[in-house]
Amino acid sequence: MKKTWFKRALAALCALTCAVSLAGCGSSQSDGKIRIGIKFDQPGLGFKKSGTYVGFDVDVAKYIAKKLGYTEDEIVWKEAPSKQREAMLQNGDVDFIIATYSITDERKKVVDFAGPYFVAGQDLLVRKGDTSVRGPEDLNGKRLCSVTGSTSAVTVKEKFANEVQLMEQPGYAECATALFSGIVDAVTTDDIILAGLASASRGRLEVVGKPFTQEYYGVGVKKGSNDLKKKINAAITDMEKDGSWKRALADNTKGTNYTPNPKYNPPVPNGKGNK
Ligand code: GLU
Secondary structure (H helix, E strand, O other): OHHHHHHHHHHHHHHHHHHHHOOOOOOOOOHHHHHHHEEEEEOEEEEEOEEEEEEEEHHHHHHHHHHHOOOOHEEEEOOHHHHHHHOOOOOOOEEEOOOOEEOOOOOOOOEEEEEEEOOOOOOOOEEEEOOOOOOOOOOOEEEEEEEEEOHHHHHHHHHHHOOOEEEEOOOOOHHHHHHHHHOEEEEEHHHHHHHHHHOOOOEEEOOOOOOOOOOEEEEEOOOOOOHHHHHHHHHHHHHHOOOOHHHHHHHHHHOOOOOOOOOOOOOOOOOOOOO
């Protein structure tokens, strides 16, 4: 009796797995494509714009994919929201993730990282002309918005837990909307993300410009993907050497007033931030 039930369940599970892999949702590369996780809603980094994908992370991803032997048509872009990145890698939904993804010891317990390929810093975004928040020292009693599953939200909970109210959203675009409407006083995450949002707001929002962390952006891969990691690190090194990295960064931050911190950029893949 028990066995029959178990067998039936197993058969159903098999059927489901087959259906899923036939639909192309299963493990990677069976169809000659590479699946890359990016953000879809972060202007300047990973942004979906009428069916195309643009931003610095997208350019880094394309460069790496090319070095791995894939043309742009062979890239399948998948949305990788902050909270879902580790699970997407663990499940094999994507081959790698380039999505403003900070390398941390906590994340390294479940996934591996190539890189770093960029270093940002956590900062604050406020309504233009609001002088009440000029830096992290002004946060007492303020309402902040950040994203679930991000290091930015973790940092707020660690550093400012007693002084601020934190609202968490699935993405930074939702936080920007909350800031426009006055539901929160500031949005907090990496300066380069905030610069893109400020620029997209056409002058209604501004970055405070006092970063208080270092965020080493890595390329997330499934744990144990040593060969892939090596190839990605080699591609990042090439991109930094041949001028493409600098060009991609300049193109994607044009008109935002953002300058990457030269003390940390460009970082050495497999070096500081990912030892
Ligand atoms: N770099 C931070 C992180 O990896 C914040 C940006 C994001 O949520 O993607 O969590």
